Amino acid sequence: MNCELICVGTELLLGNIVNTNARYLSEKCAELGLSMFYQTVVGDNPQRLKKVVQEAMSRSDVILFSGGLGPTSDDLTKETVCEAFGISLVEDAYAKTMLEERMHKYGRKIIENNYKQVMVPEGQTVLYNHNGTAPGILIDKDNTIAILLPGPPRELIPMFEEYCIPFFKKRSNVTIRSIMVKMIGIGESDAAARIADLILNSQNPTVAPYAKTTQVHLRITARAENEEDCMALIKPVYHKIREKLGEFIYTTQENEEIEDVVIRNLKDKGLKIACAESCTGGMVAARLINVAGASDCLSESFITYSDESKIRLLGVSPDTIKAHSAVSEECAIEMAEGVARISGSDIGVATTGYAGPDGEDVGLVYMAVSCQGETEVLRMHSGHERNMIREAAALRVLFLVYKMLNN
Amino acid sequence: MNCELICVGTELLLGNIVNTNARYLSEKCAELGLSMFYQTVVGDNPQRLKKVVQEAMSRSDVILFSGGLGPTSDDLTKETVCEAFGISLVEDAYAKTMLEERMHKYGRKIIENNYKQVMVPEGQTVLYNHNGTAPGILIDKDNTIAILLPGPPRELIPMFEEYCIPFFKKRSNVTIRSIMVKMIGIGESDAAARIADLILNSQNPTVAPYAKTTQVHLRITARAENEEDCMALIKPVYHKIREKLGEFIYTTQENEEIEDVVIRNLKDKGLKIACAESCTGGMVAARLINVAGASDCLSESFITYSDESKIRLLGVSPDTIKAHSAVSEECAIEMAEGVARISGSDIGVATTGYAGPDGEDVGLVYMAVSCQGETEVLRMHSGHERNMIREAAALRVLFLVYKMLNN
Numbered sequence: 001m002n003c004e005l006i007c008v009g010t011e012l013l014l015g016n017i018v019n020t021n022a023r024y025l026s027e028k029c030a031e032l033g034l035s036m037f038y039q040t041v042v043g044d045n046p047q048r049l050k051k052v053v054q055e056a057m058s059r060s061d062v063i064l065f066s067g068g069l070g071p072t073s074d075d076l077t078k079e080t081v082c083e084a085f086g087i088s089l090v091e092d093a094y095a096k097t098m099l100e101e102r103m104h105k106y107g108r109k110i111i112e113n114n115y116k117q118v119m120v121p122e123g124q125t126v127l128y129n130h131n132g133t134a135p136g137i138l139i140d141k142d143n144t145i146a147i148l149l150p151g152p153p154r155e156l157i158p159m160f161e162e163y164c165i166p167f168f169k170k171r172s173n174v175t176i177r178s179i180m181v182k183m184i185g186i187g188e189s190d191a192a193a194r195i196a197d198l199i200l201n202s203q204n205p206t207v208a209p210y211a212k213t214t215q216v217h218l219r220i221t222a223r224a225e226n227e228e229d230c231m232a233l234i235k236p237v238y239h240k241i242r243e244k245l246g247e248f249i250y251t252t253q254e255n256e257e258i259e260d261v262v263i264r265n266l267k268d269k270g271l272k273i274a275c276a277e278s279c280t281g282g283m284v285a286a287r288l289i290n291v292a293g294a295s296d297c298l299s300e301s302f303i304t305y306s307d308e309s310k311i312r313l314l315g316v317s318p319d320t321i322k323a324h325s326a327v328s329e330e331c332a333i334e335m336a337e338g339v340a341r342i343s344g345s346d347i348g349v350a351t352t353g354y355a356g357p358d359g360e361d362v363g364l365v366y367m368a369v370s371c372q373g374e375t376e377v378l379r380m381h382s383g384h385e386r387n388m389i390r391e392a393a394a395l396r397v398l399f400l401v402y403k404m405l406n407n
Numbered sequence: 408m409n410c411e412l413i414c415v416g417t418e419l420l421l422g423n424i425v426n427t428n429a430r431y432l433s434e435k436c437a438e439l440g441l442s443m444f445y446q447t448v449v450g451d452n453p454q455r456l457k458k459v460v461q462e463a464m465s466r467s468d469v470i471l472f473s474g475g476l477g478p479t480s481d482d483l484t485k486e487t488v489c490e491a492f493g494i495s496l497v498e499d500a501y502a503k504t505m506l507e508e509r510m511h512k513y514g515r516k517i518i519e520n521n522y523k524q525v526m527v528p529e530g531q532t533v534l535y536n537h538n539g540t541a542p543g544i545l546i547d548k549d550n551t552i553a554i555l556l557p558g559p560p561r562e563l564i565p566m567f568e569e570y571c572i573p574f575f576k577k578r579s580n581v582t583i584r585s586i587m588v589k590m591i592g593i594g595e596s597d598a599a600a601r602i603a604d605l606i607l608n609s610q611n612p613t614v615a616p617y618a619k620t621t622q623v624h625l626r627i628t629a630r631a632e633n634e635e636d637c638m639a640l641i642k643p644v645y646h647k648i649r650e651k652l653g654e655f656i657y658t659t660q661e662n663e664e665i666e667d668v669v670i671r672n673l674k675d676k677g678l679k680i681a682c683a684e685s686c687t688g689g690m691v692a693a694r695l696i697n698v699a700g701a702s703d704c705l706s707e708s709f710i711t712y713s714d715e716s717k718i719r720l721l722g723v724s725p726d727t728i729k730a731h732s733a734v735s736e737e738c739a740i741e742m743a744e745g746v747a748r749i750s751g752s753d754i755g756v757a758t759t760g761y762a763g764p765d766g767e768d769v770g771l772v773y774m775a776v777s778c779q780g781e782t783e784v785l786r787m788h789s790g791h792e793r794n795m796i797r798e799a800a801a802l803r804v805l806f807l808v809y810k811m812l813n814n
Contacts, residue, residue: 013443015434016617019426022448027422036420037455041429041446048444210423275689275710281696282682282689285710289688290794299713300720303682303692306706309750313707343716387697 001061003029004038006052008068008077009151012041021066021149021156028160032168033176033223034062044074053084057144067151069134071113077148078137082121085141089119092126095135102133127163131155138163177230178221180210181241183248184258184399191216194244198237205233207241214392215258216248250402258398259287265405266297271346271372273401275301276314276339278326279353279365283394300343304335310352314338327352327361329377332368340370347371349401351393355386363389367397371404408468410436411445413459415475415484416558419448428473428556428563435567439575440583440630441469451481460491464551474558476541478520484555485544489528492548496526499533502542509540534570538562545570584637585628587617588648590655591665591806598623601651605644612640614648621799622665623655657809665805666694672812673704678753678779680808682708683721683746685733686760686772690801707750711742717759721745734759734768736784739775747777754778756808758800762793770796774804778811 005025011017022039029036037060042052049068056063068077082089095118103110117134120126127136127147132155137148147164149156169175183191192199192209195218199207205222218241222233242249250261266273275285275298285301288294302313307326310316316334324330332350340348353365361381368377378400382389412432418424429446436443444467449459456475463470475484489496502525510517524541527533534543534554539562544555554571556563576582590598599606599616602625606614612629625648629640649656657668673680682692682705692708695701709720714733717723723741731737739757747755760772768788775784785807789796 012429013433013446014437014615015430015432016615018430022419023422023425025422026420030421037450037452038459039420039446039448043444045444052445208421208423277689279696280693281701282684282692282708282710285689286687286693286797289686289710289712290797292793294688295712299711300716301689301710301712303689303696303708303710304706305696305702305708309707386699390693390697 001034002059003034003036003062003064004040004056004060005029005036005064005066006049006056007039007041007066007151008044008049009041009066010043012067013043020153021151024153024157025064025066025160028165029064031176031178031221032165033172033174034168044068044076046076046080049076049080050084053081057084061143062145062147065146065148066156067149069117069136069148069150071111071117071133073113075116078119078121081137081139081146081148085121085139085144085146087121087124087139087141090122091115092118092120092135095120095126095128098128098135099133125163127159129155129159131158136163138167174223175226175230176221176223177227177234178205178219178254179234179238179252180254181218181220181238181245181249182251182256182258183216183218183245184214184250184395186216186245186248188216191218191245191248195241198240202237205230205237207237214388214395250399257287258395258402259291262398262401262405263288263291263294263297265402266347267293269405271297271405272344273298273347273349274339274343274345275349275351276310276335277301277303277349277351278305278310278335279355280351280390280394280397281305283390284349284351284397287394287398299345302339310335314342327354327364327366329366329368329379332366332377333370333375336368336370336375347401347404349397351397353380353389353393355389365389365393367393367400369397369400369404371401374404376400376404408441409466410441410443410469410471411447411463411467412436412443412471412473413456413463414446414448414473414558415451415456416448416473417450419474420450427560428558431560431564432471432473432567435572436471438583438585438628439572440579440581441575451475451483453483453487456483456487457491460488464491468550469552469554472553472555473563474556476524476543476555476557478518478524478540480520482523485526485528488544488546488553488555492528492546492551492553494528494531494546494548497529498522499525499527499542502527502533502535505535505542506540532570534566536562536566538565543570545574581630582633582637583628583630584634584641585612585626585661586641586645586659587661588625588627588645588652588656589658589663589665590623590625590652591621591657591802593623593652593655595623598625598652598655602648605647609644612637612644614644621795621802657806664694665802665809666698669805669808669812670695670698670701670704672809673754674700676812678704678812679751680705680754680756681746681750681752682756682758683717683742684708684710684756684758685712685717685742686762687758687797687801687804688712690797691756691758691804694801694805706752709746717742721749734761734771734773736773736775736786739773739784740777740782743775743777744782754808754811756804758804760787760796760800762796772796772800774800774807776804776807776811778808781811783807783811 125138134150139146210217222230335350336348348370532545541557546553617624629637722745742757743755755777
């Protein structure tokens with residue numbers, strides 16, 4: 001089935017917000033085997049919206065809408081779509097109860113306009129909204145499916161997952177499963193070149209690289225009769241990718257970041273970690289602490305931006321800095337070993353570098369990890385801008401922790 | 408003039424990337440006084456692209472394109488648009504020289520396909536690309552303007568600023584200027600309510616709120632004959648906003664964040680800062696260190712996640728923690744004063760809170776700033792999720808630093 005997406009909202013046309021719904025829904029449609037050929041953004045204008053809806057009905061099997069379901073007179077998606085489909089609106093008793101309960105719970109007064117939201121197309125499916133006042137709608141009529149979703153992502157995403165994914169899965173008789181191979185320490189074009197044949201010739205499963213600024217993600221997606229058959233198709237392709245790129249892979253879980261993997265490994269092994277950051281200025285610790293339960297593994301960390309603080313707080317030798325400068329392999333090693341010792345942790349992590357913007361060696365970063373008495377060091381020299389260099393360094397050093405924990 | 412945007416790229420339809428070009432170009436068009444009525448995303452398919460182009464030519468004065476200018480046979484934007492306009496393609500000698508020099512510089516071999524990129528529409532304007540191989544194109548024919556821009560944002564943005572902004576400014580005879588009023592410590596709906604009359608009745612200048620997750624931005628935009636007249640229109644409106652919301656404002660500069668303002672203030676006054684972070688885990692220091700030249704003002708900071716490290720590293724009294732817990736006003740104050748003393752800084756910043764996900768007091772954060780001997784404390788209890796709580800706390804405490812430095 002082919003599909004298209006219509007996003008309704010003047011705030012998108014004015015550039016006030018980024019259209020993240022488009023990315024989310026496009027990705028989900030691809031995963032569900034729906035081929036998306038068009039995305040359109042149109043403002044809250046009934047004439048223009050109507051023309052766009054008619055055009056979409058003439059060319060697509062499935063039309064997804066986001067936005068324009070609010071209570072104000074500007075919000076016209078539902079009315080316009082129902083008119084185009086020739087369906088009349090009736091009040092939905094359950095939606096009305098939900099609305100009243102919600103407004104009561106948050107102590108807000110119901111105004112007449114709110115009741116506009118509980119009018120739904122007769123004989124069609126209502127997608128009840130647990131995160132806002134606007135119910136979604138699923139219309140299935142004359143060989144066209146129209147799905148109307150609220151604009152705010154925190155309402156749209158759960159509604160799509162609860163109603164729409166099961167709807168399309170059931171309809172298609174095909175199971176689609178994918179894994180996300182996540183890598184750090186290799187560039188996207190380099191990774192793609194090493195498995196060019198797998199990407200080019202991929203049919204089932206498909207292999208698609210996802211652009212990320214400082215890491216590489218590859219999605220392997222299979223279609224089959226059931227989950228087991230999907231995984232049987234994915235497995236050999238994943239093994240081929242592992243052969244060529246295994247040294248860079250840290251997870252195949254969609255929702256796992258490198259810091260999640262590191263904290264999970266640390267918890268499993270009962271180990272503690274501490275950071276001594278110079279150029280990354282707290283980004284490594286902030287990533288680790290963002291994982292729920294990080295307090296089991298991290299109790300303190302240091303940001304040592306000056307030479308003097310590296311010496312005083314971490315015990316780096318002044319002679320080391322004098323001989324090699326603070327941006328050196330030697331200094332990174334002493335920082336990592338120093339922070340492990342001082343904090344009484346099993347693992348010490350250090351970063352030191354020139355993030356720029358000025359200077360000859362901008363982009364030069366040394367990272368060291370001291371892991372249960374053994375220390376490894378990494379050198380990176382990248383041409384990115386200041387913040388990206390620091391982001392890349394934070395990921396690279398966490399990846400080194402992961403490697404050392406799993407060797 | 409009305410305008411529309413056509414983004415060409417299968418990677419957008421597959422959800423592989425977020426369409427940040429759409430947000431950037433929409434915002435710029437609004438600033439330039441161009442009314443955008445449609446955005447369309449279409450894949451690298453000549454038939455579908457052609458139909459979209461024809462539709463756009465029938466309804467818009469200005470059509471912006473992004474993407475599809477690459478060297479491969481898939482990239483068809485230029486060929487399709489020129490066909491629709493009835494313009495033939497000719498080789499551009501300067502573009503050819505630029506291409507050859509670029510490829511030589513990066514040690515890459517020119518393949519036949521690359522020369523496709525130096526073919527340009529006869530008699531139209533070439534937008535030379537200093538950041539990539541694809542030149543942009545500006546077509547001005549039959550009362551329609553078409554602008555073709557490369558897809559990668561780091562090529563599209565500088566090209567739009569170099570060529571397109573001056574082009575439209577010159578054409579419109581109208582100068583448009585705006586300031587961005589940035590605020591921390593108030594919610595968007597609360598801020599909007601306090602100046603509802605200004606937003607609703609705004610014509611020239613217009614006042615528009617920009618949605619941000621943890622702060623509020625308001626853009627004031629004026630049109631006039633020259634810059635001076637624009638600023639004369641903006642000034643009284645800004646003063647009205649200051650009257651109602653002044654206590655939350657930290658800048659009116661588009662490209663300035665709270666950390667930029669704080670570092671600028673610290674440099675001006677020759678003061679030093681240090682952080683002691685618990686729940687924010689390094690986010691405050693990371694923000695400060697992201698400002699170029701931060702090393703003049705920050706030499707060290709601490710992440711003290713456990714009670715024990717708050718006591719040992721910052722000198723917080725065990726009795727304080729026993730009596731009030733680590734998430735308390737009292738502990739935050741001792742952390743801020745402790746880190747200032749221990750690091751020999753003029754300003755000490757502290758955060759301590761429950762970021763969740765579990766526990767009764769999730770979202771409760773205390774922040775303290777000790778500034779040249781005086782200490783202030785802030786309490787925040789928000790219902791956001793873990794990472795947003797920390798983000799909000801980092802902004803709030805930096806804003807408190809700003810306030811104390813400017814009192």
